Amino acid sequence: MRRLHARYPFLRASREAVQDAEVDLGQLVTEGGPAVERGRERVERALLAGTVASEGRSSTRAELLSYPVARVLVSLLDTPGAVAKYANAEAALAHARFTEDFDDDAQLKSTDRERLSLDRLLADFDLSGQVRPTGEGEFLVDVTAYLKLASALEGERWRLVARELHDGVVPVRRPELYTLLREAVRRRVADDLPLSVPEGVADALAGQVRTLKDAVADVELRATPDVVEPELFPPCVKALLERAPDLDRRGRFALVSFLAGLDVDTQDVLAFYGVETESDADSVEYQFERLADSRGAAFPPPACATMQAFDLCVDRDEVCADIGHPVTYYAERVERAGVAVDADAGTADGD
Ligand code: SF4
Numbered sequence: 001m002r003r004l005h006a007r008y009p010f011l012r013a014s015r016e017a018v019q020d021a022e023v024d025l026g027q028l029v030t031e032g033g034p035a036v037e038r039g040r041e042r043v044e045r046a047l048l049a050g051t052v053a054s055e056g057r058s059s060t061r062a063e064l065l066s067y068p069v070a071r072v073l074v075s076l077l078d079t080p081g082a083v084a085k086y087a088n089a090e091a092a093l094a095h096a097r098f099t100e101d102f103d104d105d106a107q108l109k110s111t112d113r114e115r116l117s118l119d120r121l122l123a124d125f126d127l128s129g130q131v132r133p134t135g136e137g138e139f140l141v142d143v144t145a146y147l148k149l150a151s152a153l154e155g156e157r158w159r160l161v162a163r164e165l166h167d168g169v170v171p172v173r174r175p176e177l178y179t180l181l182r183e184a185v186r187r188r189v190a191d192d193l194p195l196s197v198p199e200g201v202a203d204a205l206a207g208q209v210r211t212l213k214d215a216v217a218d219v220e221l222r223a224t225p226d227v228v229e230p231e232l233f234p235p236c237v238k239a240l241l242e243r244a245p246d247l248d249r250r251g252r253f254a255l256v257s258f259l260a261g262l263d264v265d266t267q268d269v270l271a272f273y274g275v276e277t278e279s280d281a282d283s284v285e286y287q288f289e290r291l292a293d294s295r296g297a298a299f300p301p302p303a304c305a306t307m308q309a310f311d312l313c314v315d316r317d318e319v320c321a322d323i324g325h326p327v328t329y330y331a332e333r334v335e336r337a338g339v340a341v342d343a344d345a346g347t348a349d350g351d
Pocket of ligand 1: 234235236237303304307308312313314315316317320321324325326329
C-alpha cells in the first residue's frame with residue numbers, strides 16, 4: 001500500500017491495493033483498531049465539519065482501509081443527507097489534495113511524497129481523451145463529459161448557454177477543470193451508496209454507528225442558546241478560555257467555533273480571550289468572523305469524542321455524562337437555569 005493510495009482512496013488503483021492486500025472487511029471491523037476509528041472519524045467529520053481530513057495522524061494502511069470502513073458506516077447510519085454530505089466531504093478533501101499536487105508538479109517543486117498527476121487522475125476517470133490542455137492555462141473539455149460533470153454544479157456560469165462551445169468542446173480554465181474533477185470524485189464516492197451491509201459486519205460496527213448517531217443527533221438537537229452565560233459554559237470551554245492566549249490550532253478552533261455559534265460579537269470574543277497584542281487580536285478576529293459568518297453551520301465545534309481524542313475534554317462533570325457535544329452541554333445548562341426560574345415564578349403565581 002502506498003501513501004498515494006491512502007491520500008486518494010477512491011482511485012481504482014487504491015481499490016486494487018486493498019484487494020491485493022486481501023483484507024477481510026468482516027475481520028477488520030470485528031477486530032477494530034485504527035482503520036475503524038479513522039473510518040468513524042471520516043464520517044463524523046464529514047457530517048459535522050464538512051471535511052474528512054483527519055485531526056490526527058494515521059498510518060498509510062489505516063488511512064486507506066478507513067475509506068471502505070467509512071462507506072459501510074455511512075450506509076449503516078440511515079440518516080437523511082448523510083451520504084450526500086459524506087461524498088461532498090470526500091470530494092472536498094480530494095480537491096484540496098490534488099490541487100496541491102498538480103500545482104507542486106507545475107512548479108516542479110521537489111518533495112519526498114509521491115504526487116498525483118493530472119494525467120493520472122484524468123485516466124482514472126476515463127477522461128484522458130475528453131480533456132485536452134490548450135497550453136494557455138485552459139483546457140478543452142468534450143461537451144458530453146462537460147455536461148455530465150457540470151450538471152449538478154451550482155451557478156449559472158456552469159450552464160452550457162453561458163459557455164463558449166466550439167466543435168463539440170467547452171473551454172474551461174484550470175480552476176474550473178479542478179471543480180469538474182471534484183464533481184467526478186463526488187459522483188464516484190456516492191456511487192453505490194448506501195451499500196447493502198452483511199449482518200455480521202453491521203453487528204461489529206453497531207457501537208461505532210451508535211456513536212455517530214449520537215454525534216449527529218446532538219448537532220440536530222442543538223439549538224444554540226442566544227444568551228451568553230460564561231458560568232454555564234462546559235468545563236472544556238472554560239478551560240480553553242483560561243488558556244486562550246496560548247492555545248494551539250486545535251484548541252483555538254474548538255473555542256472560536258463554540259463562541260461563533262453564540263450571540264456574541266467580535267469585541268466580546270476578544271475580551272474573552274484577553275488578547276493584548278494587535279496581531280493576536282487580528283488573528284482571533286479573523287477566525288471568529290470567518291466561523292461566525294457560517295453561524296456554526298459549516299464549521300461546528302468539535303463533538304466530545306473529538307475533544308477527548310485531543311485531550312481537550314477536561315474537568316468533566318455530571319452534565320457531561322448525558323451529552324455528546326459541548327454545545328449540547330451549554331444548551332442543557334441554560335435550559336436547566338431557565339426551567340428553575342420558570343418553576344419559581346410558577347410557584348409564586350400559584351401562591
Ligand atoms: S464531556 Fe464534552 S462537554 Fe464535557 S468537558 Fe468533555 S468535551 Fe466538554
